[in-house]
Amino acid sequence: MTEQSHSIELTDPRALRAYAHPTRMTLVGLLRKSGPFTATKAAELTGESVASCSYHLRILAKYGLVEQAPGGKGREKPWRATARFTEWPDRSEDAAVAQAADALSAAVTEHYFQRVLKALENRHALPEEWREAEQFGDTLLHLTPEELTGLGQRIDELLRPYEEREAEPALRPEGARPVGILRIAFVDRESDSDAGEA
The missing domain is CATH 1.10.10.10 (Winged helix-like DNA-binding domain superfamily/Winged helix DNA-binding domain)
Incomplete structure (x- = not known):
């Protein structure tokens, strides 16, 4: 094991x-x-x-x-x-x-x-x-592949300090609950004026 x-x-x-x-x-x-x-x-x-x-x-x-x-x-x-x-x-x-x-x-x-x-x-x-704290929404951004990669890295950095709490319950402050955070970023073909060029 x-x-x-x-x-x-x-x-x-x-x-x-x-x-x-x-x-x-x-x-x-x-x-x-x-x-x-x-x-x-x-x-x-x-x-x-x-x-x-x-x-x-x-x-x-x-x-x-x-x-x-x-x-x-x-x-x-x-x-x-x-x-x-x-x-x-x-x-x-x-x-x-x-x-x-x-x-x-x-x-x-x-x-x-x-x-x-x-x-x-x-x-x-x-x-x-x-x-009130829960979040539901979306944002349309115009990014290059490099910018999208960088944005993902910055989000990772923001989440990293909280990740230890999963394995170490003693690190969880009083009132903390499990919160699912989904990260989905995709080229929105419906809004993409350049879609015909890809």
């Missing part, structure tokens, strides 16, 4: 396709936040059957995303995530890798927005200070 690393990079098309399954993404996310836990606990958290969770955990283990954790009794073995983050190529000369990576990116985007929709559905139950 290894300690959880910062990130795992998937480059095998089979691994990319395996991780693109919504239940598997959910299981890895739950293990990162609340693990280790058994397939039985996974079933309680996801609403899937124990057999289904066990199967998906074994597939994830095959590609190094999860592993069995110490402890447990009999067949009730706990699982844990092997890394805090999953990375995959933005582009590849290998067509199979490129297709699988694009499919995973699409699946992750859909997963993100399902989480956002669920948050919006339950927003009424939040205290007023949290409803």
